[in-house]
Structure formats: structure tokens, C-alpha cells
Amino acid sequence: MSGLLAHMGTGVTTTCRCWALTRRDGVVMGFTDHDRALAFEGVAFRPDTGLSALAVQQSTGLSVDNTEALGALSDAAIREADIEAGRYDGAELRAWLVNWQDVAARALIFAGTIGELRRAGGAFEAELRGLTDALNVSLGRVYQKSCSAVLGDRDCTFDLDTPGYxxxxxxxxxxxxxxxxxxxxxxxxxxxxxxxxxxxxxxxxxxxxxxxxxxxxxxxxxxxxxxxxxxxxxxxxxxxxxxAGCDKRMSTCQFKFDNLLNFQGFPDIPGDDWTITDPTKSPALDGGSRR
Structure with a gap:
């Protein structure tokens, strides 16, 4: 960062932008708007992909930084078939401002994930969302009859490699x-x-x-x-x-997976009908007088 600041202070700059994209399947791709290839942090940044970016909107506090990236669909880089298959959904992306004469002089200007991705006319447009976007995800337990865990996750703990599943x-x-x-x-x-x-x-x-x-x-x-x-x-x-699949019922957790101790539902919570029931319309609920 200090090297880039010193370079920017000279008044004559040789800077470009570089992007590193990491898909959820582990594939890493590098792009740059410079006219020749660059490499750093173990990523090769290619100049022949037609990728460019709009201005990054950044703010203080917890507001979500966002920008967009534009590019051409190419068999050698980003293919329409891969977009259609969802391979870029939620992919991580980092962007740098780089001195192309000395790539050690660089600054990370954006880090986040790909949001909405649109394609048309042989080109694509990707919305990029900053790291604070994750703060918009609701957290906490949901009190419901069925299990809230995903089969095999850290709450469920069931080992899907168990023989028979x-x-x-x-x-x-x-x-x-x-x-x-x-x-x-x-x-x-x-x-x-x-x-x-x-x-x-x-x-x-x-x-x-x-x-x-x-x-x-x-x-x-x-x-x-x-x-x-x-x-x-x-x-x-x-x-x-x-x-194997799980329908989130307590009986399935008990008899199909023998995992009742990790069941994340609340099967004994009364339903909505019970909460609005009054003594004049139902049998005695607690032994008290209904007169």
C-alpha cells in the first residue's frame, strides 16, 4: 500500500485494475484491464478477457459496498454455459489497484461476492457485493415443529458417508x-x-x-x-x-438416521389453533370448570 501511495504521489502513474475470482468449486480466474498479463499472489491475471469494472461505491459504517463488472463471454474465460449452470453464483471476488511496472505496489480496493449476474448479446454484467452484505442474513433459531438443520451440517452432525445412506x-x-x-x-x-x-x-x-x-x-x-x-x-x-434425504420430521430423525439427540425442531410446541382456542368451543384442557 505504501509503495502505491508513493507511486501515486509522483504525478505520473502506471496503474491498472486486477480482479481475482474464486468460484465455489475452487476454480480461480484472474483478469486485468492492462494490455499485458500480470501475476501476483499465485494468480495469473489475463488481459484478453474484455473484463472491465465500473466505479466502486464505498461508504463508512455498515452500508454494503457495491460495484459492477462488465465483460465478454468467451470459451477461453467466462462461458455462458457455466453461468447458466450456476458456477459463478456466490463466487468470491477481490479487486486491486496495481502499478503494472511493479506489482508489489498495489492496494486491495474491493472484496466481496458476485450477486446478480446478467448476460445478453454475447456479454455479461455482474453485480458485486461487498463483505458487509453478509450482515443482511438473518441469524438465530427458528422455533418450529420441523428440524431447522441441514442433513449432515454442524447442527445435525450426521455422517453422510455412513454405509447405507x-x-x-x-x-x-x-x-x-x-x-x-x-x-x-x-x-x-x-x-x-x-x-x-x-x-x-x-x-x-x-x-x-x-x-x-x-x-x-x-x-x-x-x-x-x-x-x-x-x-x-x-x-x-x-x-x-x-x-439419502430427510423430511425434517422427528420420527425420521429417530428411526431413519438414529440421530434424535441432534434433532433441531420443537415438535411439542402448540400450534396456532391451540393458542386461539377458548373453553366454550373445546373440551376441557386443564380440568377447570367450563361453566
Missing amino acids: VSERPAEVVEETRVFRFGEVGGFEEDWFRHGVIRVLSGAATGLIGLIKRDRVEGMGRVIELWQPLGAQVVAGDALRIE
Whole structure:
């Protein structure tokens, strides 16, 4: 930072902007608006991507910093198919102001995530949200009958790699990237995977996850249907990981997963009907007189 300030103080500057984008699947991409490649912090910043940024809006306090990035869709950089598949949703992004003659003289001017991403006419426009955007997320417990945990998270603690709860197998017949048909999935009763997920481990859709809507037996085969199509093609032979599902009920937690001690719901809280009931319209609730 001090090196960049000294450079800016000379009155004649050689600065550019660099962006490092880290997708949730671990892929790291570097861009710069300079006319030649730069490299620092283990990232190569490419000049041939057509990426540029608008002014960064920054403020004091807890207001969310925001800006936008514009660029051209390219098979060598950001592809429309990857945007459609959701690979850039929630990706982390850092931006620097850099002295391109001495990349050690640089300053981080923005850090955050990609919000809304739009594409049209061979180009894309991405909304960038600052780190304080995370403060808009609601925190705390919700008092509800069903479990509030996600199967396998730190509140649930259930190990999904436990034998009998996961099936890893190649795709066989895939319809509209939403319906998966298998010749046989032995050892799992019908609806075992309902409310679970399919993770794609190889092929064009590697890293994508689909939520399971139905799991049924048809003849000698098995049909697993997703709520929504995956964002990329899955073909026969692609490796899949199918994980058992949880419908958030206490009985499921107890008998299907043997995990009742970690159940995060409140099944004994009276419902809304009980709270508005009066003695003249219901049987005695506590033994008291109704006259």
C-alpha cells in the first residue's frame, strides 16, 4: 500500500485494475484491464478477457459496498454455459489497484461476492457485493415443529458417508437433465433418497447439485426425479453420488438416521389453533370448570 501511495504521489502513474475470482468449486480466474498479463499472489491475471469494472461505491459504517463488472463471454474465460449452470453464483471476488511496472505496489480496493449476474448479446454484467452484505442474513433459531438443520451440517452432525445412506454409481438414462433412470439400485427402499441430493462427480456437470423431488421403483428399475433440471448435460457414464434425504420430521430423525439427540425442531410446541382456542368451543384442557 505504501509503495502505491508513493507511486501515486509522483504525478505520473502506471496503474491498472486486477480482479481475482474464486468460484465455489475452487476454480480461480484472474483478469486485468492492462494490455499485458500480470501475476501476483499465485494468480495469473489475463488481459484478453474484455473484463472491465465500473466505479466502486464505498461508504463508512455498515452500508454494503457495491460495484459492477462488465465483460465478454468467451470459451477461453467466462462461458455462458457455466453461468447458466450456476458456477459463478456466490463466487468470491477481490479487486486491486496495481502499478503494472511493479506489482508489489498495489492496494486491495474491493472484496466481496458476485450477486446478480446478467448476460445478453454475447456479454455479461455482474453485480458485486461487498463483505458487509453478509450482515443482511438473518441469524438465530427458528422455533418450529420441523428440524431447522441441514442433513449432515454442524447442527445435525450426521455422517453422510455412513454405509447405507449413499450410493455412488454411473448415470444410465438421463432425461432433460432432471430424471435419472437406473436399472437397479439395490439395498435402498423406495423414497429413501427423496429430499436428498444428487452430486455430479464427473463430466460436463461436475460439481453441480440437484435436489431430489421423487424416488420411486418402476418394475425392476429405479427412477429419481429432481425438482429442477441441472444446468449442464449429464450423460451415461458420468459419476454420480446420491445421498439419502430427510423430511425434517422427528420420527425420521429417530428411526431413519438414529440421530434424535441432534434433532433441531420443537415438535411439542402448540400450534396456532391451540393458542386461539377458548373453553366454550373445546373440551376441557386443564380440568377447570367450563361453566
